[in-house]
Amino acid sequence: MSLLGSASLAISTGAIINYAIYLIVAVIVIALIGVTVKIIKEYERLVVFRLGRLVGARGPGVIFVFPFINRVSKVDLRERYLEVPHQTCITKDNAPVDIDFLIYNKVTEATQSIVQVQNFEGASIGIATTTLRAVVGDIPLDELLAKREQINQVLRTKLDEVTERWGIKVTNVEIREITPPKDVQEAMVRQMSAERTRRATVTEADGKREASILVAEGEKKSNILRAEGDKQAQILRAEGYAGALSQIFGAAKGIDSKTMVLQYLDTLKALGASPSTKYIFPMEFTGLLTNLRDQVKQSQSDAAGK
Numbered sequence: 001m002s003l004l005g006s007a008s009l010a011i012s013t014g015a016i017i018n019y020a021i022y023l024i025v026a027v028i029v030i031a032l033i034g035v036t037v038k039i040i041k042e043y044e045r046l047v048v049f050r051l052g053r054l055v056g057a058r059g060p061g062v063i064f065v066f067p068f069i070n071r072v073s074k075v076d077l078r079e080r081y082l083e084v085p086h087q088t089c090i091t092k093d094n095a096p097v098d099i100d101f102l103i104y105n106k107v108t109e110a111t112q113s114i115v116q117v118q119n120f121e122g123a124s125i126g127i128a129t130t131t132l133r134a135v136v137g138d139i140p141l142d143e144l145l146a147k148r149e150q151i152n153q154v155l156r157t158k159l160d161e162v163t164e165r166w167g168i169k170v171t172n173v174e175i176r177e178i179t180p181p182k183d184v185q186e187a188m189v190r191q192m193s194a195e196r197t198r199r200a201t202v203t204e205a206d207g208k209r210e211a212s213i214l215v216a217e218g219e220k221k222s223n224i225l226r227a228e229g230d231k232q233a234q235i236l237r238a239e240g241y242a243g244a245l246s247q248i249f250g251a252a253k254g255i256d257s258k259t260m261v262l263q264y265l266d267t268l269k270a271l272g273a274s275p276s277t278k279y280i281f282p283m284e285f286t287g288l289l290t291n292l293r294d295q296v297k298q299s300q301s302d303a304a305g306k
Contacts, residue, residue: 035067040074045110047073057110073114079106079171082121086179087129089136091144097136098179101152103128103159104172112167120168124159128173131158141180148175 040046040059048055048063049071057075065072082103089097103124107113117123135154139147155173163170 032067036064038063038065038072043076043078045075045077045107047075047111047114049073054111054115075107075110075113077107077110079104081105082124082128084125084128087132089133091136091141092138093140095141095184096181097141097144098177099132099136099175100177101128101132101155101173101175103170104174105163105168105170107167108169109167112165117166117168120163120166123166124163124168124170127162128155128159131155141184145178145180148178151175 038046040061040063042060045057045059046063046065047057048065050066050069052071055070082105084101084103086098086100089099091097105124113120132151132155135151136144139151144151152173152175156170159173160170
């Protein structure tokens, strides 16, 4: 019995050891596979160094890496941003302002982003803050708030010139906030209020001016119409006078000497009824009397002949 028990115990111990060996081998194989086989996504690249020398960028897909010989670094090609904290800058007119902004960038050359720069984020922030102070130092405070887009463009250009050799493209720079000193903010509020008051006054003055112009134009048109009416009335009156004179002239052409003599006799009759003792007769009156005498003689001759 003791011999059989000892043999069973020896077999069990041997089996356990074999299982442990198999298990250790399996773990080693799985670990080697995990280290050797890399699955790289579409937006990733794997930069491979073999014994310290750059081999190149690999991916996407399944990549085999020899352990203990190759060293790899994974690079994300997606666009990302860096948040630059508040930076105190001095404007051209010596006004301190606090500015914070965002830097958007993406890797275009995976190998250069690993080989050319050790800490891209720190280097980018350092260049951005230095460039920002230089740009803001050339702009007065009044123009700083209005030239935000121009500052963004200058920062992006300056950063892109430096990061291009790192294989990194700066796509955009956006200033989030510009905070001037408190006393400057209060002065800006007062200036804004005064500007709005000025605009309201100008608008009111423009309204009054437009109204005055409209009233003047209305009066002008009214005067023109009134003058046109007076002109037409005068023309009509003149035409009436002309018509009357034409009629009088026509009637006068039909008056003969007899009619004129009768008119003079009626006038003499009226003069005789007046208390005056002196009368003045025109020279034409004698001519009329002579004509009248001739006409009377003619009439008598005609009557005697009959």
